[in-house]
Amino acid sequence: MSDTARAAESRRRRSLFEALEIDTRLVGMIGAFVVLCLGFDFVTDGRFLTPRNVFNLTIQTVSVAIMAMGMVFVIVTRHIDLSVGSLLATCSALMAITQTVYIPEYLGLPMGHPLTAPITIVVGLVAGTMIGAMHGYLIGYLAVPAFIVTLGGLLVWRNAAWYITGGQTIGPLDPNFMAFGGINGTLGETLSWAFGGVAVLAALIVLWRARVEKQRYEFPVKPLWAEIALGALIAAVIMGFVATLNAYQIPTPRLERMWAEAGREMPEGHTAGYGIPISVFVLVILAIIMTIVARRTRLGRYIFATGGNPDAAELSGINTRLLTVKVFAIMGALCALSAVVASARLANHSNDIGTLDELRVIAAAVIGGTALSGGIGTIYGAILGALIMQSLQSGMAMVGVDAPLQNIVVGSVLVLAVLIDIIYRKRTGVT
Amino acid sequence: MTDRGTPLVEMRDIELAFGGIKAVDGVSLDLFPGEVVGVLGHNGAGKSTLIKILSGAYRMDAGEIRIDGARVEITNPRDARAHNIETIYQQLALADNLDAAANLFLGREIVNAVGLMDDAQMESETRKIMARLNPNFRKFAMPVKSLSGGQRQSVAIARAVYFNARILIMDEPTAALGVQETKMVAELIQDLKARGIGIFLISHDVHDVMDLCDRVMVMKNGQHVGTERVEDVTDDDILSMIILGKKPERAPEPEGAA
Numbered sequence: 001m002s003d004t005a006r007a008a009e010s011r012r013r014r015s016l017f018e019a020l021e022i023d024t025r026l027v028g029m030i031g032a033f034v035v036l037c038l039g040f041d042f043v044t045d046g047r048f049l050t051p052r053n054v055f056n057l058t059i060q061t062v063s064v065a066i067m068a069m070g071m072v073f074v075i076v077t078r079h080i081d082l083s084v085g086s087l088l089a090t091c092s093a094l095m096a097i098t099q100t101v102y103i104p105e106y107l108g109l110p111m112g113h114p115l116t117a118p119i120t121i122v123v124g125l126v127a128g129t130m131i132g133a134m135h136g137y138l139i140g141y142l143a144v145p146a147f148i149v150t151l152g153g154l155l156v157w158r159n160a161a162w163y164i165t166g167g168q169t170i171g172p173l174d175p176n177f178m179a180f181g182g183i184n185g186t187l188g189e190t191l192s193w194a195f196g197g198v199a200v201l202a203a204l205i206v207l208w209r210a211r212v213e214k215q216r217y218e219f220p221v222k223p224l225w226a227e228i229a230l231g232a233l234i235a236a237v238i239m240g241f242v243a244t245l246n247a248y249q250i251p252t253p254r255l256e257r258m259w260a261e262a263g264r265e266m267p268e269g270h271t272a273g274y275g276i277p278i279s280v281f282v283l284v285i286l287a288i289i290m291t292i293v294a295r296r297t298r299l300g301r302y303i304f305a306t307g308g309n310p311d312a313a314e315l316s317g318i319n320t321r322l323l324t325v326k327v328f329a330i331m332g333a334l335c336a337l338s339a340v341v342a343s344a345r346l347a348n349h350s351n352d353i354g355t356l357d358e359l360r361v362i363a364a365a366v367i368g369g370t371a372l373s374g375g376i377g378t379i380y381g382a383i384l385g386a387l388i389m390q391s392l393q394s395g396m397a398m399v400g401v402d403a404p405l406q407n408i409v410v411g412s413v414l415v416l417a418v419l420i421d422i423i424y425r426k427r428t429g430v431t
Numbered sequence: 432m433t434d435r436g437t438p439l440v441e442m443r444d445i446e447l448a449f450g451g452i453k454a455v456d457g458v459s460l461d462l463f464p465g466e467v468v469g470v471l472g473h474n475g476a477g478k479s480t481l482i483k484i485l486s487g488a489y490r491m492d493a494g495e496i497r498i499d500g501a502r503v504e505i506t507n508p509r510d511a512r513a514h515n516i517e518t519i520y521q522q523l524a525l526a527d528n529l530d531a532a533a534n535l536f537l538g539r540e541i542v543n544a545v546g547l548m549d550d551a552q553m554e555s556e557t558r559k560i561m562a563r564l565n566p567n568f569r570k571f572a573m574p575v576k577s578l579s580g581g582q583r584q585s586v587a588i589a590r591a592v593y594f595n596a597r598i599l600i601m602d603e604p605t606a607a608l609g610v611q612e613t614k615m616v617a618e619l620i621q622d623l624k625a626r627g628i629g630i631f632l633i634s635h636d637v638h639d640v641m642d643l644c645d646r647v648m649v650m651k652n653g654q655h656v657g658t659e660r661v662e663d664v665t666d667d668d669i670l671s672m673i674i675l676g677k678k679p680e681r682a683p684e685p686e687g688a689a
Contacts, residue, residue, distance in 0.1 A: 214551065216551065217552075217554065217555040217558075219554065296547040296548050296550075297546070297547060298542065298548060301529075301533060301548060304528060304529060305526040305528075305529055305537055306526075307528065308526035308528035308529055309526040311520075312520075312524055312526045312534075312537070313526060315518065315524075316508065316537040316538035317507070317538040317539075
């Protein structure tokens with residue numbers, strides 16, 4: 001093919017993508033993820049894509065994914081947060097002490113009381129949000145660079161956590177609290193199907209309304225077949241995911257114990273799937289909220305405008321200092337929620353919880369297409385980035401790659417992902 | 432100028448120093464409805480600083496601003512907008528990563544009953560006003576980074592026009608534009624004048640603005656050199672004011688700081 005023919009070909013293909021409004025970068029990321037999964041599945045003789053491993057993969061991803069969503073906002077506004085892992089530890093320590101010491105001692109509520117978990121989570125959320133807001137104040141109003149504030153925070157909050165607990169592992173935690181960890185709290189088959197159904201319905205309504213809205217103003221719309229195909233694809237992915245998690249059977253002894261706790265005899269041959277973990281449910285809800293914030297609220301618009309051109313944002317009357325406080329407060333709140341999930345999954349608070357999470361979180365956001373130069377990034381990208389990182393890590397562990405090699409690969413993939421992204425942007429001329 | 436009633440804008444004895452250097456040193460300036468006043472001077476003469484005080488980007492150290500004869504406080508860009516002062520900055524105007532509609536409504540988004548942005552309506556309004564100002568504009572879904580200088584300028588002007596500016600500040604409005612686009616901007620300025628909008632044109636190039644302005648005001652080293660009606664002076668007179676910091680011969684006493 002001659003150069004001109006090739007150029008014409010690529011132009012035609014690009015305009016097809018544009019007509020269908022397909023995010024080529026997203027397609028690329030999903031493609032990479034699918035290849036990764038199939039590759040590991042092939043190498044491990046089908047052990048990678050079992051319901052059990054998919055289940056574990058999702059609950060391992062949640063903690064980093066939650067924080068990565070907040071990191072998108074931070075990086076989009078041209079900042080960085082190196083303290084998220086430490087902040088997670090401080091929130092986790094505070095919540096562990098709250099539920100095991102403060103609430104039983106000062107409020108007189110025993111472990112397992114229905115109020116214990118909600119109070120604990122509120123305490124964690126308030127602490128995380130306030131610490132984040134303080135970071136934001138230092139950065140936005142006092143003009144200390146985010147790198148420095150959060151580098152300091154990395155040390156301060158890691159050791160604040162240590163100080164709070166005296167370095168001890170605190171556990172076991174409140175049973176209701178631990179339901180947020182994954183295996184100890186799932187929706188069960190019926191609720192999972194219902195959730196999947198609602199999700200599909202919601203996705204289709206969003207697609208349809210966007211189309212109707214566009215038609216109302218006579219903007220160009222995608223061909224109907226493309227819209228239907230996209231809807232079908234989304235429905236298939238959601239329901240496939242639910243089916244996979246439902247297919248992961250609760251072991252019989254555990255099931256017997258659950259029936260016994262309910263005070264009944266388990267019928268012979270009874271089986272039940274785990275379904276969607278509550279932590280994943282929380283992640284999905286948070287992802288929807290964060291996406292709405294990013295796309296449909298003024299706050300989100302200002303975050304992206306400030307990242308694209310801080311001067312223009314300022315001159316347009318946006319209070320960029322307050323915006324910085326808000327962005328870091330959101331980051332702090334998400335660290336606290338992440339701490340709930342992380343400590344609940346481990347069933348205790350340990351002194352090293354969240355160590356190096358800041359790097360995983362930044363890597364997830366960046367692999368997910370967030371540009372460190374600011375102004376560009378998506379919530380779904382960050383979650384996908386977290387998922388890719390976790391798949392890579394556990395896939396290699398499953399294959400039996402040595403631990404040092406695992407980290408070497410993960411580090412290289414991070415750099416490679418950004419390099420590919422830069423080349424992609426240059427080629428397409430799209431920011 | 433008293434024969435024309437109350438000025439739209441009066442800036443009196445404005446002062447602003449950056450770390451001991453007086454960027455604006457006791458400068459006064461006024462603007463009447465339907466008038467175009469050029470603010471001229473070299474780079475660093477203080478013209479942009481003066482005008483940024485009016486648009487709320489800088490806070491003055493001393494002096495006062497009157498709008499329609501009433502004294503006002505302008506401490507940030509939102510205050511300026513509240514007084515219908517719109518500014519079109521040469522470089523700083525647009526967020527490159529957002530599309531035309533997002534930029535046009537930046538800081539003043541249309542929201543629905545529950546507070547979510549109504550992007551479809553904003554795009555629709557943008558299409559309407561762009562159809563009037565720049566009928567060839569097509570790239571509504573693209574980040575403005577991919578637009579030409581003229582297209583970007585038309586988005587910035589559309590923003591001012593859409594929000595009913597009474598006082599429009601334009602920083603080097605034609606500097607980055609081609610011949611055709613410059614003509615388009617010039618026509619737009621005449622159109623805005625006819626609607627009674629007062630316009631400040633900031634430029635360092637005399638020829639850019641002489642055809643567009645009613646009066647020109649020249650600054651040098653943060654000080655006011657002189658204000659002249661364009662029919663009273665030649666390009667060369669203005670040029671010598673910019674370079675030498677002196678008024679033309681028939682007004683031998685340079686007007687220093689107030």
